[in-house]
Amino acid sequence: MLTIFISVSCTKEKVKLEDSSLSKKAEASISYEGKITIFGNEPFTELGLNVNDTESYILECSKELKDSLRKNQGQTYKVFVSKKTETNLGTKLSVIKVEKITK
Numbered sequence: 001m002l003t004i005f006i007s008v009s010c011t012k013e014k015v016k017l018e019d020s021s022l023s024k025k026a027e028a029s030i031s032y033e034g035k036i037t038i039f040g041n042e043p044f045t046e047l048g049l050n051v052n053d054t055e056s057y058i059l060e061c062s063k064e065l066k067d068s069l070r071k072n073q074g075q076t077y078k079v080f081v082s083k084k085t086e087t088n089l090g091t092k093l094s095v096i097k098v099e100k101i102t103k
Contacts, residue, residue, distance in 0.1 A: 031080045032057065032093065033101060036069050039090075049079055049093070058087075061095035069098065076101040 034051035039058065047059045047066050059069070059079065069077070078101055083094040 030084070031078055033076065033078045035076055036073050038070070038073060046089070049077070056090065058090050058092045059095050060085075060092050065095065065098065072100070076103065 032049060032051055034049045034055075034057075037048045037050045037056070039046045039048045039056070047061075047069055049057045049059055051057070059066070061069075078099045079093060080096045080098070081093040082096050085092045085094070
């Protein structure tokens with residue numbers, strides 16, 4: 001009986017790990033296209049992405065990428081994200097990479 005319990009427990013844990021990795025892969029392929037913008041007032045500003053008049057996101061990324069995007073306010077970018085998080089300030093996107101869209 002003890003041996004069966006352990007093998008069942010291990011099987012359930014393995015399934016959970018596989019499900020977790022699948023969801024991360026699916027989330028990593030999510031992308032948004034919009035204009036880079038700044039939300040808030042100094043010194044409490046947030047880097048953001050304005051997709052359309054009703055949809056905007058706060059971007060969470062490395063300092064180097066954040067500095068580069070701040071210099072390109074108003075430019076259109078495709079932003080690839082690993083995670084989308086709801087906060088009291090709005091929806092935050094964890095940025096993996098960006099591509100500048102030239103029209």
